[in-house]
Amino acid sequence: MGDWAKRRMGDARVPNSSAQADEILLRRPPDQVRNME
Amino acid sequence: MTATSRETRKAILGISAFYHDSAAAVLVDGKLVAAAQEERFTRKKHDSSFPINACRFVLGEAGVRFEDLRAVSFYDKPFLKFERLLETYHAFVPKGFVGFASAMPVWIKEKLFMKRLISRHLAELGVARVPVYFPEHHLSHAASAFYPSPFAEAAIVTIDGVGEWATTTIGLGQSSEISILKELQFPHSVGLLYSAFTYYAGFVVNSGEYKLMGLAPYGNPLSVRTADFREKITTELVDIRGDGSIVLNMDWFDYATGLKMVHEEKWEKLFGVPRRKPETEISQVYMDMALAIQLVTEEIVLRLARTAKELTGCRNLVLAGGVALNCVANGKILKASLFDGLWIQPAGGDAGGAVGAAYAVWHIHDGNQRGITSSFDAMSGSYLGPEFSNKEIRRTIEKHGAIARCVDDFQELAADIAGKLAGGSVVGWFQGRMEFGPRALGNRSILGDARNPEMQKKINLKIKYREGFRPFAPSVLEEDIEKFFELDRQSPYMLLVTPIRAEKQIPLPEGFEEKGLYERLYFPRSDLPAITHIDYSARIQSVSRETNPRYWRLIQEFKKLTGYGVIVNTSFNVRGEPIVCTPEDAYRCFMRTEMDYLVVGDYVLDKKDQPKLIEGADWPAQFQLD
Numbered sequence: 113m114g115d116w117a118k119r120r121m122g123d124a125r126v127p128n129s130s131a132q133a134d135e136i137l138l139r140r141p142p143d144q145v146r147n148m149e
Numbered sequence: 150m151t152a153t154s155r156e157t158r159k160a161i162l163g164i165s166a167f168y169h170d171s172a173a174a175v176l177v178d179g180k181l182v183a184a185a186q187e188e189r190f191t192r193k194k195h196d197s198s199f200p201i202n203a204c205r206f207v208l209g210e211a212g213v214r215f216e217d218l219r220a221v222s223f224y225d226k227p228f229l230k231f232e233r234l235l236e237t238y239h240a241f242v243p244k245g246f247v248g249f250a251s252a253m254p255v256w257i258k259e260k261l262f263m264k265r266l267i268s269r270h271l272a273e274l275g276v277a278r279v280p281v282y283f284p285e286h287h288l289s290h291a292a293s294a295f296y297p298s299p300f301a302e303a304a305i306v307t308i309d310g311v312g313e314w315a316t317t318t319i320g321l322g323q324s325s326e327i328s329i330l331k332e333l334q335f336p337h338s339v340g341l342l343y344s345a346f347t348y349y350a351g352f353v354v355n356s357g358e359y360k361l362m363g364l365a366p367y368g369n370p371l372s373v374r375t376a377d378f379r380e381k382i383t384t385e386l387v388d389i390r391g392d393g394s395i396v397l398n399m400d401w402f403d404y405a406t407g408l409k410m411v412h413e414e415k416w417e418k419l420f421g422v423p424r425r426k427p428e429t430e431i432s433q434v435y436m437d438m439a440l441a442i443q444l445v446t447e448e449i450v451l452r453l454a455r456t457a458k459e460l461t462g463c464r465n466l467v468l469a470g471g472v473a474l475n476c477v478a479n480g481k482i483l484k485a486s487l488f489d490g491l492w493i494q495p496a497g498g499d500a501g502g503a504v505g506a507a508y509a510v511w512h513i514h515d516g517n518q519r520g521i522t523s524s525f526d527a528m529s530g531s532y533l534g535p536e537f538s539n540k541e542i543r544r545t546i547e548k549h550g551a552i553a554r555c556v557d558d559f560q561e562l563a564a565d566i567a568g569k570l571a572g573g574s575v576v577g578w579f580q581g582r583m584e585f586g587p588r589a590l591g592n593r594s595i596l597g598d599a600r601n602p603e604m605q606k607k608i609n610l611k612i613k614y615r616e617g618f619r620p621f622a623p624s625v626l627e628e629d630i631e632k633f634f635e636l637d638r639q640s641p642y643m644l645l646v647t648p649i650r651a652e653k654q655i656p657l658p659e660g661f662e663e664k665g666l667y668e669r670l671y672f673p674r675s676d677l678p679a680i681t682h683i684d685y686s687a688r689i690q691s692v693s694r695e696t697n698p699r700y701w702r703l704i705q706e707f708k709k710l711t712g713y714g715v716i717v718n719t720s721f722n723v724r725g726e727p728i729v730c731t732p733e734d735a736y737r738c739f740m741r742t743e744m745d746y747l748v749v750g751d752y753v754l755d756k757k758d759q760p761k762l763i764e765g766a767d768w769p770a771q772f773q774l775d
Contacts, residue, residue, distance in 0.1 A: 137393075137394040140332055145329045148283055
């Protein structure tokens with residue numbers, strides 16, 4: 113599994129720490145969300 | 150309408166389709182004029198096909214001509230969704246090949262060319278060369294939650310199974326702007342977690358979530374088993390972060406690549422019970438499991454609401470997405486007093502995405518300003534569907550040779566029907582415009598007396614032909630809410646669950662929690678037994694004189710007779726059938742069940758007077774059990 117997939121899949125394991133919280137609730141670039149094309 | 154005003158109209162058609170609950174909605178000059186789900190026309194529940202009938206209806210209802218149509222807006226981004234599918238399969242390879250192989254042909258043939266597909270369908274309606282836009286799935290949900298709400302500024306939380314990548318978002322709505330601040334991505338999904346338990350409890354995914362929620366109060370909150378289930382869920386299946394984000398342990402779930410929701414053999418080892426076979430008796434263990442996952446879901450939703458408050462500092466919260474239909478969780482948000490105002494999109498599921506997609510283009514893409522002119526929302530009570538004239542109703546009556554009485558004095562009609570309800574009759578009530586969204590709100594409803602201890606059993610088993618455990622909701626006069634319920638505000642869309650007032654509750658006998666389901670169910674828990682759930686809760690619809698004057702008048706007449714401004718309201722359908730749309734649907738449903746009276750517009754039909762409906766005994770086969 114590549115890094116991108118690990119990030120997306122969270123490596124499919126329940127982590128014990130809350131250190132990754134911000135990686136889970138991601139901040140998205142506003143332009144990306146608002147693009148409707 | 151004058152020629153001049155017609156020249157200035159700008160319409161936007163919103164569409165949701167191809168997953169479940171296809172729908173269409175139309176905005177004219179920024180005002181939501183019509184919306185409907187395709188299932189109501191095709192009579193196929195949760196119909197996911199292109200909503201050609203719903204499009205035809207909304208465009209016709211709004212009087213939209215080709216030159217009025219500024220844009221079509223589809224509720225998600227097919228390419229991004231496809232990317233998610235590819236990346237998911239790649240991440241789990243070689244697992245999931247069967248799922249991959251079955252999904253690809255339809256994507257490659259059709260879904261990747263959505264613009265062409267939509268244009269082809271619209272051509273059938275005479276619509277050509279209109280720009281098609283694709284707002285993200287959760288932006289569509291967010292727009293459906295914020296723009297029609299009565300708030301100028303609000304925190305926005307959307308939670309569902311999955312759109313493209315996002316499964317949950319937190320945003321901020323200010324005037325005409327929406328900013329998505331945070332999002333949780335697939336496969337970590339509150340909606341899919343809840344659906345996994347829906348599946349394991351033997352209900353249908355994307356349909357039976359409501360049943361699981363209704364089953365949860367039968368779980369024993371004091372039992373070791375319920376606590377053990379909750380512990381197992383939060384240690385093995387899902388890690389809940391402080392901010393409400395979750396990480397699912399995908400070792401337990403199969404939905405990312407497989408054709409099932411969960412790995413059943415693993416779940417059986419973990420919970421000590423196999424997946425319940427659909428339609429079999431529901432034992433206590435599944436009720437405890439339902440309660441455990443409901444409590445976990447409420448914990449997650451509450452944390453997300455708190456995070457939304459921290460991030461935005463707003464006084465108001467708006468919600469959408471399938472999980473926003475979890476009215477028990479919504480009630481917990483209300484109880485937590487995090488926000489002054491709470492508004493929930495009545496079509497919170499994917500159907501509502503059609504409304505949001507249209508709003509997103511109007512305000513975000515086109516930059517039109519949003520005006521808040523009153524404290525009312527812009528959903529018109531969700532009465533956005535088709536309506537039928539007395540002439541059209543008469544035609545249906547004549548077609549069936551039915552015997553009907555026309556009562557054109559509505560006051561007289563309301564008093565008459567209120568008397569029948571108070572006398573124990575069950576009434577099919579069909580008036581005005583059909584509701585948009587999953588709930589019947591008094592225009593396509595089956596009504597009964599909430600005081601009657603037999604009513605819950607009668608409607609479930611003899612009319613709806615559905616599971617006996619399922620609770621019914623009350624419609625209560627807006628001005629009488631606090632008389633009966635612990636609720637200090639309106640709940641027009643039946644999306645808030647709160648307790649019956651303490652003084653109305655009848656104490657439970659000792660050992661109540663250990664008794665069987667039906668023994669508990671039929672023990673009267675208040676003086677409104679038909680709408681008091683096993684835990685003294687009720688899913689409330691408040692009825693406003695302004696929004697639905699006829700329904701309000703009927704309940705008012707019932708109150709005059711009984712002292713109670715509250716009745717049972719359930720959707721006008723049998724199990725597996727979409728809510729009735731036309732007088733024809735209503736008449737058939739009336740004749741197929743043990744309903745006593747049908748009121749369609751100004752016409753009253755008594756079951757005893759009707760000729761036999763000629764059709765095969767296999768009519769239930771038309772509707773797949775949900």
